[in-house]
Amino acid sequence: MPHSRKYKRMKSNKRKLIKSILWDSQPHQCAYCKKPFLDKSEATLDHIVPKCRAGTDDLSNLCLACKECNDAKANQNAKKFRKRIRKNI
Ligand SMILES: [Zn+2]
Numbered sequence: 836m837p838h839s840r841k842y843k844r845m846k847s848n849k850r851k852l853i854k855s856i857l858w859d860s861q862p863h864q865c866a867y868c869k870k871p872f873l874d875k876s877e878a879t880l881d882h883i884v885p886k887c888r889a890g891t892d893d894l895s896n897l898c899l900a901c902k903e904c905n906d907a908k909a910n911q912n913a914k915k916f917r918k919r920i921r922k923n924i
Pocket residue numbers: 865866867868869870900901902903904905
C-alpha cells in the first residue's frame with residue numbers, strides 16, 4: 836500500500852528530526868540510567884508518558900534513552916520506571 840509506506844517514511848523523518856533536537860538540547864546520556872552515549876545512534880527516542888497511556892509526540896514528552904532502558908521500560912510510565920531503576924542500583 837503506497838499510502839502507508841509514505842506515512843511511515845514521514846514518521847521516521849520526524850523521529851530523526853526530534854532526536855536531533857533532543858540530542859542538541861539534552862545531555863548526551865540516558866534519561867534513566869544516565870549511561871553516557873558515545874554516539875547518537877546509541878540513543879533511542881523514548882516517550883516519558885507512553886503513547887498507550889495518552890502520551891503525546893510533543894517534545895516535552897520525549898527524551899533520549901539507551902536501548903536497554905527503552906526495552907525495559909516498554910509501556911511503563913517514566914516515573915515508575917525511574918523508581919524501579921533506582922531500586923536496582
Ligand atoms: Zn539507560
